[in-house]
Amino acid sequence: MSNGPHGTLYTGVTSDLPRRVQQHRDGNGSEFCHKYGLTRLVYAESYDRIEDAIVREKRIKEWQRQWKLRLIRAQNPDWRDLYHDLAYL
Template identity: 55%
Template sequence: MFFVYILTNRMHGTLYVGVTNDLARRVEEHRQGIAAGFTKTHKLHRLVYAAEFERIEEAIAAEKRLKRWHRSWKIQLIEKSNPDWKDLMTL
């Protein structure tokens, strides 16, 4: 399985869209700040959206599509499945 996910630092905060084949591992890497970059700089540790795909090509296409979306569309996507912006890794 492959996942497209969105991280944030708070409700309506900065958003990051990524793709991975191991969601738990990747979110933990972001939380530990293993790699310097956007998520470390902005302290994006809260998983607020994730979608599962069977093929990596599908996941990458979905990630690219989401990255092109307007911010308001991403917020609507998050709030459709996670209206309280809860951290999905702690549920």
């Protein structure tokens, strides 16, 4: 989740991405997203096992900001909100 390429980035894990993104968009998601106005889904990965997703989340959270930006730009160079594309991710 983000509010733009020069803004704040949020990394999280969920078993229901469309529902969780909608919660963030409605202001009912994490306090962090609400505080910084993070309403745009700009990057997502899918895993069969939640344990694998949690490992990946923890790794990404340790990354430098520039690494995260490169990861996002590789999939979404225009920083489009991917929420409406969720059926295709």
